[in-house]
Amino acid sequence: MKKTVFLIQSIISLFLFFSLNANLAAREVAGVKLKEQITVEAIDDVLKLNGAGIRTKFFFKIYVGALYLTDKQSSAETILKSDKANRVLMHFLYDEVEKKKLADAWVEGFEENVDGKIFSALQDRLKQFNAMFSDMHKGDVVLLDYIPQKGTRVMIKGDVKGTIEGADFNRALLSVWLGAEPVTEDLKDAMLGIEDD
DSSP: OHHHHHHHHHHHHHHHHHHHHHHHEEETTTTTEEESEEOOOTSSSSSEEEEEEEEETTTEEEEEEEEEESSSSOHHHHHHOOOOOOEEEEOSSSEEEEEHHHHHHHHHHHHHHOOOOHHHHHHHHHEEEEOOOOOOTTTTTEEEEEETTTEEEEEEEEEEEEEOHHHHHHHHHHHHSSSSOOOOHHHHHHTTTTOOO
């Protein structure tokens, strides 16, 4: 009898262990699995999934956006003032997003969320950033990794395209999602972990 009870308890413990670890391993948003923790080459810290959601436009799902930070944080202001490592992941859901539309969206996002002097100072680097992109298709992934003292490393479809220097550039880039005029309020809240899809 004792052996049977012990066996049942062991099975229940194993089930709970694997269930909890499965929940820690990944989160799913719009069919896209996102790891709860990641390690990034050239970044010493483990990055944790702060939040993730869907960028929508006219009822169309454009991409899943996820924000990874060294420590979870729900204050956009605190994140934008930080100089710690971070990652923004964009997993495209829409059939095709043209390079020009992406470039226009980046320029608009920067213009609406940084003041004129800062925007002027970032112009050349923003052009360099936009030149890295091509047309994006369903399933394509963009990784934007901020490495302190180095800059924002851009990886598109598995290829490292280059690094854009400056903490100021990364703060402006993050403000596209987390600034006063984000791409959408829903995605901002989701990436801040306030409202996860």
